[in-house]
Amino acid sequence: MDLETYIRALPKAELHLHIEGSLEPEMMFALAQRNGVTLPWSSVEATRAAYAFSDLQSFLDLYYAGAAALIHEQDFYELAMAYFARAHADGVVHAELFFDPQTHTERGVAFQTVLDGLERACDEARVQYGISSRLILCFLRHLSEDEGFATLEQAVPHVSRIHGVGLDSSEKGHPPSKFARLFARCRELGLHIVAHAGEEGPPAYIVEALDLLKVERIDHGVRAAEDPALVERLVREQTPLTVCPLSNIKLCVFPTLQDHNLKQLLDAGLKVTINSDDPAYFGGYIGQNFLATAEALHLSRAELKRIARNSLEASFVGDAERTPWL
Template sequence: MTVDSDAVTSTVRISDFVLGLPKCEMHLHLDGTLEPSMKLDLARRNNIEIPQSTTAQIRESFRFHDLPTFLAVHYSNMNVLWTSRDYEDLAYSYLQISAQQNVRHTEMFFDPQLHTSRGVPFPDIVNGYRRAIVRARIDFGMSAELIMCFLRDYTAEYAMATLMEALPYKDWIIGVGLDSDELDHPPAEFSEVFARARSEGFLVTMHCDVDQVDSAEHIRQAIADLHSNRIDHGLNVLDDPDLVIAAREKGLGFTVCPLGYGTHPCGMAPELERIHAMLEAGLKVSVGSDDPPYFGGYLAENLQACIDVGGFTEAELVTISRNAFETAWVSERRRVELLEELDDYARRHGLPA
């Protein structure tokens, strides 16, 4: 199996084992998969002037040093996305790359407020994404779902209004989440929004980023008060033994992003140590790629980093993949299919199934 795409910019060699491993990705921002080549193509298609004229110049502009500067770069790139076709192309490109990396199921975040705030109609966004999901099911035999995130640096009232816009599309959106800049925006700020979302049948996840102010308290709010079904990032759960126990008892999933942590001041290795500690504590950790063009790789590259930088074993990668399938928002029939596929792969490689 090979990955032949200009979109994959990492120079890391992916082992045959990692590439062939049946995978599930649940921490991926569709808005953050805009590759430089696609940005250039969409700018031309939509007659939008951008400061760069080559993909190399665009990639050079993907520079940041912390979450606020990342968000500034990321948000500025969204101005080339306008039509339903744009969103379909964006999602299909990610799904195609993921299929080449043997991702069998994916649950993709999208941030409609990044676009509705610019005047893009909500239906154009979700219809484009839905068409890509249907095409990927036909073309690649992979399953995919949408998770709609609220931007926590916008108001809770705007989040509630966005939730109301999503209600006609409940069959296409499996859950809701919370992302963007966490500073001064704890999960509790959006408690009414998530309560309404749960009452409408949406599953719930939310970002609890690494080493934020009151990180452990935010995780506690997400678990105990907002009844989150999963936590995105959440490495600071280790700061409170009671939180570890609560998360383990609930079978709560944690979606972590190794290459993204490489932008932290101390680099990726300390965060991989924390991820390893979470696994040893019996927490259901899975790996995602977050925003691949910005962090240098898709899911396979992130898993390879676990081996190359973190010293993870192949057996631990099987556990990570199993955690993902066990905490994915799929039917039990689909879950059994995916786990059987994973177990067969593990047996063929002499690993516990």
């Protein structure tokens, strides 16, 4: 069996996927036309050509511009269904989708419109592909904690439809400590907690995410490697890291995939998973992330199996739901 077939056949969960980051330029243009939205690019080709990033912020500027094409419930439904079709083709059996409500509500799109469309796709994906899923609301960390509280207020009537909260957007200068009160409230509501930390930000942000936000997983976390005591702690506590290798290359966190520290983290005993982050922008869905990383870092099939199994174990599904995959 070739490596690509082997990877596809591994049952796996995707735990770090921004649904807005799965908006392919073709769909972006189709939706923009349907909705009468003007995009900053002249064509699909020009859009793809603009995807040359120097850091996280240079990506985020385009990512938020592209998300402007999403207006109606049907748009969010179609976006997520397109993602589930791709994920199914890559052997994903469970997906935990991040969504950024503040990106939409600040443009006048209702919170419920976003949630209704995404949830309808999640329900349909279960029937059509047998994929289970969860929705994780991410707060934009470049906004204030008060703005986060306002968003949480909009989410509270729908809290049973949301499984967790996360923290994304511009990391540097926006440490987890900025959101300590907001996440305390989210924990009181019984939500699962994750946060992006140690993508561009220092290892101290990972420590803050653990101690102040009390995260159950770290999104990215690759800069943990700079702090041996932190690595030791993450190994001891088996805190999962949702690593996104192709994203890290596109955003210049590492110069090339050969330089990526995923194998170093795995060898140290960390609970590493592989994910796609924003596949429409970074040039690969989860299968491509597995394959390119396996080839660049010479990962064995046993290591790939371990990584896929880590993703199932790190997911927010109960033991009964997880058992058939393990």
